[in-house]
Amino acid sequence: MKLKYKSNKSKEKSVVAIERIKRRHFEQNWHYHDEHELIYYLRGKGSRVVGDNLSEFEMGDLVLVGAGLPHLWKNSEEVEKDGLEAVVIKFDTSHPAFNLLSMFEFSRIKQLLSESQRGVKFNDKAVAQVNNLLVSISDADVAMQFILLLQILNILAEQTEIELLASPEFSLPANNSEEYRLNRIIDFLSGNYNSPLTLEDISDEAAMTPNSLCRFFKTRTNKTIFQFLNEYRIGKACELLINGDKSISDVCFDTGFNSLTSFNRVFKELKQVTPRDFKRKYQVLNSSIGLQTFSA
Template sequence: MQAKYHKLTKQLHQSIAIRKDTRMAFFDHWHYHSELELVYILQGKGTRFIGDDISPFNSGDLVLLGAGLPHVWKSDDVYFESNSKNKVSAIVLHFGANFMGENLWELPEMSSIKELFQISPRGVCYHLPEGHTVKMQLKKMLNQSPFTRLLSLLSILNKLARIDKRSVLSGIPFAEHYQKHQSNRIDKIYDYILSNFDNDIKLEDLALKANMTPASLCRFFKQKTRKSISECINEVRIGFACKLLIEDNFSISEICFRCGYNNLSYFNRQFKNIIGLTPGNYQKKKSLFEETKSKD
């Protein structure tokens, strides 16, 4: 079940696309696109699949998706019943990262929005109360002129960037690309891990790439990322394991070895620690895609 690339269409001479989507049920293809997406669920409940995260969704949820992050929302089974009178509804907003030009985000006043864009490839969920200004602004945007929409989106992003109560959804490596870190050394470390996670990564080789001693590398990495190198490697490997569990039909033991592990028990423990489910239970959730698709 490979994620499909969607090329989104926008109205001529407009950099923002917004719509109110009302239908019997949510369930499109597992897909990604080059634009960011902001989704406000007005009505409905079910399960959302965002990168390697599988979580329930409800009315009122607000989610920001970065470019390249595979996703789909699937309504609960009751919405697919032939005699169902239930409906779902959402406001969906698409925009490019440079919808106001490349240089704007370099201004000091835009630093918080720039940081929000840097974590958006993992997906960010907000649980805001009804009547929150962001939700009210999104509803008003449906009837605004293109220029006013531009200003409204900038205002919304500024507010979202300053809200501390938010959840980052997907593992770092699930998106096709990853955001560059400010430090060149951190870049090199992440590049090496992402290129070699399916092999045995030796600390000495990683330190050589960063031009540091193993001990100084461990201190530096912990200081910059607030996690150990082994934690990062496990996150990358488990993120890739989730991708295989969702998109392919490999056995769990085969996925274990494809992700760089050589011990199935250790793989299972790391998976449970990071994802909160065993690989087997996580794999069962994949059927939420396939059961409904078989009815299409």
């Protein structure tokens, strides 16, 4: 999960860049860019990282990511067979067209864009209200795309029940050297989560003393290293449990935990349910809805 800067700018800077993407998998790197991004999943499921928030996504997932906020959507392995489909809308509010947001009439949208610096997840009610607009926007002409985007943002700005994803204290590295070091730590954790890592292992990889490493990581992510590692491990465990083809014991040890007791405790702390209940819930859900396609 290496943090990368992605530029979407071209010589002729467009107001809105829209893609309806269909492929087996999406980005493999934690990345950020100058544009805001609204991403709507029509098909697929997996893990989502927005800032310091790690959670699962599924069909119907709609999230607004603010400019400069690192993020990653990573599909579960089973989805690669059928592929993913999403509408991705990117827009740079530094474009002169967005000067209208300074008007009082657009104050709610301006507030929503401010909240998006933590990442905003919308509920099913909001998704239902903008579904048709999101599906049709990619086929509209350039002028209409901008109009439709404002309409979508206006509807979303009216929502009173939203989920802010990244913690208020989450911050990016202050310079390239620190960014590289944080990348290296996160890459090491995500690449070795299924091994019994110690603080010494991680500090050796980062070329830092254990105390310096702990301070550095906590300052920049508002999490301890082992909080982050446990969240990553539990995210992977959820993916394996949803797939349903492994026992809870196998999932425990495949995700780097050294005992079922520890696995069950951490899982319940983070998900508010036991691994067994989590697995049962998705088994019931899968049997009831099958492979129905999200209504678009």
